[in-house]
Amino acid sequence: MRLSIEEAEKLANKLKFRHEDNTVIAVVQDYKTKEVLSVAFMNREALIKTVTTGYLHLWSTSRKKLWLKGETSGNLQIVVDIKIDCDEDAVLVLVKPMGPMCHTGNFSCFYRRYSEIL
Amino acid sequence: MRLSIEEAEKLANKLKFRHEDNTVIAVVQDYKTKEVLSVAFMNREALIKTVTTGYLHLWSTSRKKLWLKGETSGNLQIVVDIKIDCDEDAVLVLVKPMGPMCHTGNFSCFYRRYSEIL
Numbered sequence: 001m002r003l004s005i006e007e008a009e010k011l012a013n014k015l016k017f018r019h020e021d022n023t024v025i026a027v028v029q030d031y032k033t034k035e036v037l038s039v040a041f042m043n044r045e046a047l048i049k050t051v052t053t054g055y056l057h058l059w060s061t062s063r064k065k066l067w068l069k070g071e072t073s074g075n076l077q078i079v080v081d082i083k084i085d086c087d088e089d090a091v092l093v094l095v096k097p098m099g100p101m102c103h104t105g106n107f108s109c110f111y112r113r114y115s116e117i118l
Numbered sequence: 119m120r121l122s123i124e125e126a127e128k129l130a131n132k133l134k135f136r137h138e139d140n141t142v143i144a145v146v147q148d149y150k151t152k153e154v155l156s157v158a159f160m161n162r163e164a165l166i167k168t169v170t171t172g173y174l175h176l177w178s179t180s181r182k183k184l185w186l187k188g189e190t191s192g193n194l195q196i197v198v199d200i201k202i203d204c205d206e207d208a209v210l211v212l213v214k215p216m217g218p219m220c221h222t223g224n225f226s227c228f229y230r231r232y233s234e235i236l
Binding site for chain 1: 125128129132137138143145147151152153154156157169199200201202203204205206208209210220221222224227228229230231232234235236
């Protein structure tokens with residue numbers, strides 16, 4: 001998906017960036033397998049970059065920095081669709097991954113069952 | 119799933135409750151259809167209640183209150199499995215819903231495409 005800057009601004013205006021560092025929560029799901037790949041945050045700029053470029057951008061709450069997911073690894077996440085939650089402070093980003101989402105090399109960040117960390 | 123209080127405490131000790139009000143992010147997914155139903159927060163108490171009772175409990179950051187999901191509506195969410203993310207500050211809760219997750223009556227909180235709110 002690719003939106004014009006006007007549409008992107010309009011979408012951003014409808015969202016409530018009320019989480020950490022003025023963000024919405026972004027749940028990232030593989031559009032095909034429906035596997036949940038990650039959960040992270042998007043500030044207004046990350047949301048606008050995501051929908052205007054078609055590539056997943058996030059706000060890093062630890063590094064206080066906007067980042068293009070896969071910028072260094074090459075594992076870009078192509079955005080296919082976005083869904084909005086009932087109270088407009090979270091988005092579900094459906095992606096077509098060009099590689100693993102997780103920095104560990106695993107396809108999903110949720111690669112362990114709870115019993116594996118006990 | 120049902121854990122003993124000892125196992126539940128052990129699991130909680132491995133997690134980093136570092137989000138709003140000392141929580142982990144909880145992504146809730148239907149274990150069968152893989153539909154993402156909601157994203158919310160769990161503090162230590164909500165996590166322990168969830169894994170010891172087998173029913174989804176959350177921490178409401180707006181009401182500053184622990185709640186059993188479905189307590190008033192009857193739409194309890196039965197927990198089937200839990201996955202942990204790479205940095206241990208988010209969990210993916212796989213549930214068998216006894217009814218809609220969303221307070222609007224929709225099955226998922228993510229019931230709208232972005233284009234519907236523009």
